[in-house]
Amino acid sequence: xxxxxxxxxxxxxxxxxxxxxxxxxxxxxxxxxxxxxxxxxxxxxxxxxxxxxxxxxxxxxxxxxxxxxxxxxxxxxxxxxxxxxxxxxxxxxxxxxxxxxxxxxxxxxxxxxxxxxxxxxxxxxxxxxxxxxxxxxxxxxxxxxxxxxxxxxxxxxxxxxxxxxxxxxxxxxxxxxxxxxxxxxxxxxxxxxxxxxxxxxxxxxxxxxxxxxxxxxxxxxxxxxxxxxxxxxxxxxxxxxxxxxxxxxxxxxxxxxxxxxxxxxxxxxxxxxxxxxxxxxxxxxxxxxxxxxxxxxxxxxxxxxxx
Amino acid sequence: xxxxxxxxxxxxxxxxxxxxxxxxxxxxxxxxxxxxxxxxxxxxxxxxxxxxxxxxxxxxxxxxxxxxxxxxxxxxxxxxxxxxxxxxxxxxxxxxxxxxxxxxxxxxxxxxxxxxxxxxxxxxxxxxxxxxxxxxxxxxxxxxxxxxxxxxxxxxxxxxxxxxxxxxxxxxxxxxxxxxxxxxxxxxxxxxxxxxxxxxxxxxxxxxxxxxxxxxxxxxxxxxxxxxxxxxxxxxxxxxxxxxxxxxxxxxxxxxxxxxxxxxxxxxxxxxxxxxxxxxxxxxxxxxxxxxxxxxxxxxxxxxxxxxxxxxxxxxxxxxxxxxxxxxxxxxxxxxxxxxxxxxxxxxxxxxxxxxxxxxxxxxxxxxxxxxxxxxxxxxxxxxxxxxxxxxxxxxxxxxxxxxxxxxxxxxxxxxxxxxxxxxxxxxxxxxxxxxxxxxxxxxxxxxxxxxxxxxxxxxxxxxxxxxxxxxxxxxxx
Numbered sequence: 162x163x164x165x166x167x168x169x170x171x172x173x174x175x176x177x178x179x180x181x182x183x184x185x186x187x188x189x190x191x192x193x194x195x196x197x198x199x200x201x202x203x204x205x206x207x208x209x210x211x212x213x214x215x216x217x218x219x220x221x222x223x224x225x226x227x228x229x230x231x232x233x234x235x236x237x238x239x240x241x242x243x244x245x246x247x248x249x250x251x252x253x254x255x256x257x258x259x260x261x262x263x264x265x266x267x268x269x270x271x272x273x274x275x276x277x278x279x280x281x282x283x284x285x286x287x288x289x290x291x292x293x294x295x296x297x298x299x300x301x302x303x304x305x306x307x308x309x310x311x312x313x314x315x316x317x318x319x320x321x322x323x324x325x326x327x328x329x330x331x332x333x334x335x336x337x338x339x340x341x342x343x344x345x346x347x348x349x350x351x352x353x354x355x356x357x358x359x360x361x362x363x364x365x366x367x368x369x370x371x372x373x374x375x376x377x378x379x380x381x382x383x384x385x386x387x388x389x390x391x392x393x394x395x396x397x398x399x400x401x402x403x404x405x406x407x408x409x410x411x412x413x414x415x416x417x418x419x420x421x422x423x424x425x426x427x428x429x430x431x432x433x434x435x436x437x438x439x440x441x442x443x444x445x446x447x448x449x450x451x452x453x454x455x456x457x458x459x460x461x462x463x464x465x466x467x468x
Numbered sequence: 469x470x471x472x473x474x475x476x477x478x479x480x481x482x483x484x485x486x487x488x489x490x491x492x493x494x495x496x497x498x499x500x501x502x503x504x505x506x507x508x509x510x511x512x513x514x515x516x517x518x519x520x521x522x523x524x525x526x527x528x529x530x531x532x533x534x535x536x537x538x539x540x541x542x543x544x545x546x547x548x549x550x551x552x553x554x555x556x557x558x559x560x561x562x563x564x565x566x567x568x569x570x571x572x573x574x575x576x577x578x579x580x581x582x583x584x585x586x587x588x589x590x591x592x593x594x595x596x597x598x599x600x601x602x603x604x605x606x607x608x609x610x611x612x613x614x615x616x617x618x619x620x621x622x623x624x625x626x627x628x629x630x631x632x633x634x635x636x637x638x639x640x641x642x643x644x645x646x647x648x649x650x651x652x653x654x655x656x657x658x659x660x661x662x663x664x665x666x667x668x669x670x671x672x673x674x675x676x677x678x679x680x681x682x683x684x685x686x687x688x689x690x691x692x693x694x695x696x697x698x699x700x701x702x703x704x705x706x707x708x709x710x711x712x713x714x715x716x717x718x719x720x721x722x723x724x725x726x727x728x729x730x731x732x733x734x735x736x737x738x739x740x741x742x743x744x745x746x747x748x749x750x751x752x753x754x755x756x757x758x759x760x761x762x763x764x765x766x767x768x769x770x771x772x773x774x775x776x777x778x779x780x781x782x783x784x785x786x787x788x789x790x791x792x793x794x795x796x797x798x799x800x801x802x803x804x805x806x807x808x809x810x811x812x813x814x815x816x817x818x819x820x821x822x823x824x825x826x827x828x829x830x831x832x833x834x835x836x837x838x839x840x841x842x843x844x845x846x847x848x849x850x851x852x853x854x855x856x857x858x859x860x861x862x863x864x865x866x867x868x869x870x871x872x873x874x875x876x877x878x879x880x881x882x883x884x885x886x887x888x889x890x891x892x893x894x895x896x897x898x899x900x901x902x903x904x905x906x907x908x909x910x911x912x913x914x915x916x917x918x919x920x921x922x923x924x925x926x927x928x929x930x931x932x933x934x935x936x937x938x939x940x941x942x943x944x945x946x
Contacts, residue, residue: 304474313932314932314935315675315932315933315934315935315936315937316933317886317930317933317934318886320933321933352694353693353694
């Protein structure tokens with residue numbers, strides 16, 4: 162019994178302090194905290210993967226459009242996990258009127274592993290919804306959601322980070338309304354990928370496709386204005402994907418079917434200028450700012466439903 | 469059921485409590501409990517192969533008695549060869565069928581003969597190499613008249629299937645284990661505590677060292693393109709520590725677990741990375757296997773009697789067979805051959821029995837000469853393990869070629885600092901404890917109790933915090 166109580170106390174202590182960290186797991190805790198604490202409350206939501214997270218400045222969008230905006234972009238995850246964030250956001254007091262869905266060729270894939278699984282640690286104990294969302298990934302077991310401290314086994318870095326937060330270590334903010342511009346210059350990720358794989362063929366996950374279609378239906382039903390945005394992608398990275406055209410065609414088909422505006426910046430001049438990117442898929446901070454400005458000009462041409 | 473799993477953490481105390489509190493009235497009940505537990509343990513892997521294990525046990529039990537009762541040499545040989553051929557037959561089919569079929573077909577194709585062949589979808593039963601060798605050693609010892617057959621089936625079955633050693637050894641001998649099973653075990657708290665200590669150290673080696681090194685090694689070996697030569701070297705080194713941590717860690721857990729039940733198993737590792745030459749390395753690495761090959765293959769082939777050429781021949785045979793024992797792949801055979809090549813000079817110059825005691829025995833520091841020899845032997849071992857780890861010979865050659873590239877002097881990529889520190893701490897503890905059965909055996913025995921307990925809790929905390937993502941024990945595939 163004392164061991165069980167001690168385990169619960171330790172679990173609460175570590176979880177409470179760990180989620181204070183703004184830098185750990187690329188700042189994902191700040192977004193999860195806002196979602197679980199009902200602090201998103203925005204009329205404009207930005208959804209997507211890391212390309213949403215680093216490309217779309219939510220504060221700039223919100224200020225320019227005269228409303229509240231929040232970027233729910235999650236690093237390394239396909240639509241399956243993006244959708245979970247959206248569902249949490251939809252439980253907030255302020256319901257979104259517009260969703261800017263950042264799409265790319267990988268959106269409808271489903272990775273096998275639970276990328277950056279540490280980001281879920283503080284929220285797991287007794288969280289059946291999160292358990293359901295994550296159970297199809299290689300990551301956690303049933304027991305991790307029920308037994309205190311079990312999920313922290315082998316997570317030394319997380320425990321140390323929690324201790325640092327408990328003792329008041331420096332904790333500078335990283336994300337602003339979910340967005341985080343990257344002060345990085347071009348690296349050799351693409352060269353390594355080309356050397357290893359030659360090219361890459363995207364494989365659609367059927368269940369993710371069904372979830373995405375259900376999401377489109379839900380937005381239509383609830384009069385949420387959905388906008389597809391394919392943010393700039395460096396041209397050499399575009400050529401790396403063997404079936405890119407087929408993937409874009411899928412989104413084009415939905416765009417026509419559901420009347421969803423589709424802003425595709427694949428052939429925008431930004432996509433041809435390496436200085437705006439730090440790798441083939443991701444723009445750096447200057448690139449993101451420039452792109453967000455362009456997107457705002459294009460959004461202003463639409464009648465946006467929150468107005 | 470892995471040793472480092474929650475199910476084993478529940479299984480072990482239950483069996484322990486039943487063993488010492490319910491079954492301790494007699495040897496019979498202790499052994500029955502061990503047998504039932506062992507069969508349950510094995511069936512958690514795959515219950516279908518439990519029948520194979522039981523069949524193998526029954527076969528050797530029966531043929532052992534029949535050999536002993538045989539009235540003529542001819543009948544004795546009949547039962548002997550029946551047991552050998554069935555045991556090796558099972559091993560051959562489950563482990564080597566596809567390998568030989570494919571190798572034969574590939575060999576024919578070199579001569580322009582294209583043969584269409586079919587391979588079987590065969591699942592390799594866990595531990596088959598280990599329990600088959602248990603049985604073989606028993607049968608051979610009876611045939612040679614070294615032991616009498618065990619007539620108590622339960623005792624014999626426990627010898628073959630005792631759960632701590634069932635899936636990855638050590639490969640026990642009837643002369644060592646059976647007498648212990650024939651005596652009633654009385655609880656000895658000092659022995660049990662020592663067992664727990666060895667389990668703790670085994671878990672540290674497996675969960676912290678092996679599993680963390682595995683993450684890096686797997687990354688390097690599977691994404692070789694684009695990584696620098698120095699990264700490839702570190703990948704090879706990490707794999708070397710991975711296989712040591714994994715296998716010796718498992719052995720420590722097995723020995724420690726057995727000690728909880730009052731049973732001593734054969735030591736399997738004796739700090740092989742402090743060896744000063746390859747011959748010493750093989751006296752310290754997977755001792756139960758190398759001694760099995762020495763006793764049942766090397767010595768019957770003539771051993772060290774006869775000239776140098778006979779010794780070289782026998783050494784080559786032993787290492788080729790040892791390589792093949794590890795798996796149905798040319799990489800294991802070449803790995804075995806390479807180790808034989810390493811040892812041959814010491815046979816020729818008669819220096820293979822020079823380093824019989826542990827390096828720097830009785831001293832804290834090794835001499836520069838000892839350090840040089842230790843590092844050289846370790847480097848040769850790590851180099852050979854590249855071939856062991858690679859999926860094919862071509863992959864191994866490609867890996868080695870990448871080491872010797874212009875990027876050899878680049879900074880290695882992707883190393884986690886904490887893993888390096890953990891390795892350093894691990895090597896220091898192993899060095900300090902090298903004169904004992906296992907590193908932690910007597911380390912801190914002179915410290916105040918509180919300090920010693922705090923040290924063990926610190927190890928436990930490190931295991932909790934730094935356990936790597938779960939990897940299967942490497943030797944389960946053998």
